[in-house]
Amino acid sequence: MKVNIVVLVMLCFFGCAKKDKSPYVQQQDIQLEQPRVKASNTIIDSSVVITSELRMKGVEIFYTSDGSEPSKSSEAYKSALVVSEEGRYKFKAFHPDWKPSTVSELRVYQKGITPLSIDWKTKAHSTYPGLGDSTLVNHQKAELNFRDQQWVGFDTIVKANVHFAKDTYIKSITVGYLVDTKSWIFPPEVVSVIINKTDTVQAKTPKPENKEVLALDDVRILIEKNVESLSVMISNTKELPEWHAGKGLKAWLFMDEWIFN
Incomplete structure (x- = not known):
């Protein structure tokens, strides 16, 4: 009788341990894709338009323009950026249930002087x-x-x-x-x-x-x-x-x- 009780307790313990491994915990181990980044041109004459997206519910994208690593305290990407100054733009995606993405980078340059x-x-x-x-x-x-x-x-x-x-x-x-x-x-x-x-x-x-x-x-x-x-x-x-x-x-x-x- 005592042996049966011990077995039941062990089965209950391991069964509960497996249940603790929820889908949420597994999702936290999976990394988001990089956000897609495009520019109308990477050489600025007057201005260029930069867009970024990652089509997934609950995703937020943050960016920097000075080459630093984006974080949740960086500028939030809400709509297309109209850029008239050169910079090194980095974008990173965040979601409450997933690991943040790696960084997508785009450099834009000021149009230069044409040599003779x-x-x-x-x-x-x-x-x-x-x-x-x-x-x-x-x-x-x-x-x-x-x-x-x-x-x-x-x-x-x-x-x-x-x-x-x-x-x-x-x-x-x-x-x-x-x-x-x-x-x-x-x-x-x-x-x-x-x-x-x-x-x-x-x-x-x-x-x-x-x-x-x-x-x-x-x-x-x-x-x-x-x-x-x-x-x-x-x-x-x-x-x-x-x-x-x-x-x-x-x-x-x-x-x-x-x-x-």
Whole structure:
């Protein structure tokens, strides 16, 4: 009789324990999808429109425009954003019964000055010529797919002389590039700019540490001078890292736009 009572108590205990694992607890372990983010254009002439959505009842989307991580104390997304200033927009979805989403990111850039001409010392690879010599200054950004015709691909150091009207003030140059490690496309190692054949400024970019990175990125170099010419030299990654299938070999460099502001 005592054995039967012990068995009943144990069955009741484990039965109650299973019931405690409610659907709510299970939902808390599941992460929301990223919110979808679109822009009418990522180069701002006068203004662009940014929209975000995640069609699920009870979802709230919050965003930031300075590159910081969104939280519930950030600005709530209620309707389309009309943007006239460049920024790094991040969106994140929240729901009371689910884990918050990962961040969706979108960068928008101020339309820059169009150079008088570019004298290319290095030609793009014949397989990835973009839309010709003016692709990198046509005020168009590319999509993530490296086959987008707004990408120009190089497998060597890039050199070009950029010419402007006399005494054109240039605050900065922004070089947009693609990171697609599975396709052997890596960030530039160094970007060097010689201003008016005298002063040199340069910048390095961070190396990807993950084996599968797919991202749009850029590097900005301050000029802050009146210029007539800029000599630009951009070095591709000369040796792929140890973790990569092509370790020791040089990487591809893909760029979509040089923006002179």
